[in-house]
Amino acid sequence: MKGGKILGIELNDEYCQISYYDDEKHEPETLEVAIDNYQIPLMLGYLKEQWVYGKDAKRLSEVDEKYTVSNLYSKALQREKVVLGEKTYDAIWLLAKFMQMALELFGSIEYITFSVPHTDIDISKMLKGVGQFVGVSKERVQVQDFKESFCHYMFYQPKELWQYEAALFYCDRNEIRAYMLRKLKTVVGRGTDLFVTVDEVASAKMKELAAIYPVLNVDKAKDADERFKSFIQSVFDKKVVSSVFLTGEGFENNWYPNSLKVLCNGRRAFLGNNLYSKGACYASYRKGRDYEERPIYLDDSKMMEQVCLKMRVRGKECWYPIVEWGTHWYEADGQWEVLLEDTSDIEIHIESLASGELQAETVSLAGLPERKDYALRLQIKTMFLDEQTCKITFKDAGFGEFFPATDFQVEKMIHLGGSNGQFNSLS
Structure with a gap:
């Protein structure tokens, strides 16, 4: 085992x-x-x-x-x-x-x-x-998809390998695709958060690849090498690339010596076929064991808004995200229990990563039983009805045998922007 x-x-x-x-x-x-x-x-x-x-x-x-x-x-x-x-x-x-x-x-x-x-x-x-x-x-x-796995893999590599952009080339028997990991310039006021994405920047069908895999045909290999070299040069044009990763069965035969010289010119290059599974493993490790703040991956399918409540977490007051940007809406449901201080309402902040706007919503707690501080236990539940609609439910959870739960419950609908091209406004 x-x-x-x-x-x-x-x-x-x-x-x-x-x-x-x-x-x-x-x-x-x-x-x-x-x-x-x-x-x-x-x-x-x-x-x-x-x-x-x-x-x-x-x-x-x-x-x-x-x-x-x-x-x-x-x-x-x-x-x-x-x-x-x-x-x-x-x-x-x-x-x-x-x-x-x-x-x-x-x-x-x-x-x-x-x-x-x-x-x-x-x-x-x-x-x-x-x-x-x-x-x-x-x-x-x-x-997660392969692009996000590449991103998580890079998070745990030495910083110099993605100081600028990092390139990934995938090659099978018929096609080469190029991806770039880059840092996003977001609106001011986001603190130390670092946001990154992976773009597919180019692809090419190469009929020569079918001929050279798995048996190497020398003439076809030379043609493929020259075409791949031109492909690399077009991808790298006007870009500063710190590192290059090659993955896929098409790279198993050493048919690209001239292209490799271009790849390694001023940057480090790596070859391997287990990058995606290792990146996925790092994502699991990050969720389960690594509590250090790390970059947030964004793409067109990820949420560009963050929903926060003011809480005291480990003795420190903060705006705690109950819906985090960088998540898929269909994976953003959650549930928490909190102890309330003396308060008659709850303020919700919705922050837009693309526009920098902050929207404030208030939920009245009128009808909630009066109890001493920290004897009011509230259950908070988030549930997404669709990409743009989040229902937040606040419910009296009681306090053990001392105060049974009542039927108090209030719901708040939060309408978010969805993708709406917002991700494309980041550069």
Whole structure:
């Protein structure tokens, strides 16, 4: 059994990759399937009342495909029914079964972050359900896309590697895509908060790549090298780039020596295929163990507003965020219990990151029972009805056996701006 209880899992249609946080090394390690091979085939098989997964399922498929199922991730997204042997299964259940088998050696798991090509509310709900299937509560399961995983990976690298922009090149058999991590210039008054994003800045179809992978064709490799070099130069034009990361199966053969010289000219370059799972593992570590303030990742799907209440936290008064910017609206529901001082209303602050505007809303507590300070316990619950509407509920929670809870409850609707192109106003 592995000691890691904090996991990052990359999922795509072909394979799964698992990184776990090593408490002794203080960094993620990636589960090896074979020497220098971290990719677990995303396949499941069932024969003679026995389930197999990964490499064993792949070997079984070579004998008889009808006992195996591949493309589990896309089938689960499409909510497909899958015939395996003589039975029919929900593809989501099969994906959950695969993850259960793949994670058996980890024992008790604290946090999981899934890293997938893209995410939305349906994907998030599905993968949180998969997490629950393997014994992790949905509050301890996160879902993020590859760009955000790259960002979380960079947060834990030496600062000089992302002092300026950091580049990521992904290459498969047919295409190269380029991404840039950059810091955002936000409105004044945001304190020491640092906001970053990752942009896809360019992509190119390269027919030569199919010819040079997995068997190297010398002439095709030279052509691909020259095209990749030109591609890099166009991406780096007028940019100051601190570091470069290469990932994807297309970089496995050393077909790009001239391009590599351009990549390494005045900057450090790194090659590897476990960046996304390690970035996801760092995201889990950040949620569960790391309480230090770090940069906040933003993109078009993240919230640009923050909702705060004035509280005393660990003896210090502050505007405490009950809805934080940089979260997905469909993951921003929360619940707290607070002790009230002598007050007749609660003030809510809604801060816009893009415009810098601060909106104040007041909630009356008229009708709340009168009790001495700190004997009034209030339950506060946030629930998003859609991307732009947050319902905040304030409810009397009582105070143990001394003061039973009453039926006092008040609701406040907060209308937020949603995306509305606000993210694009940051540069």
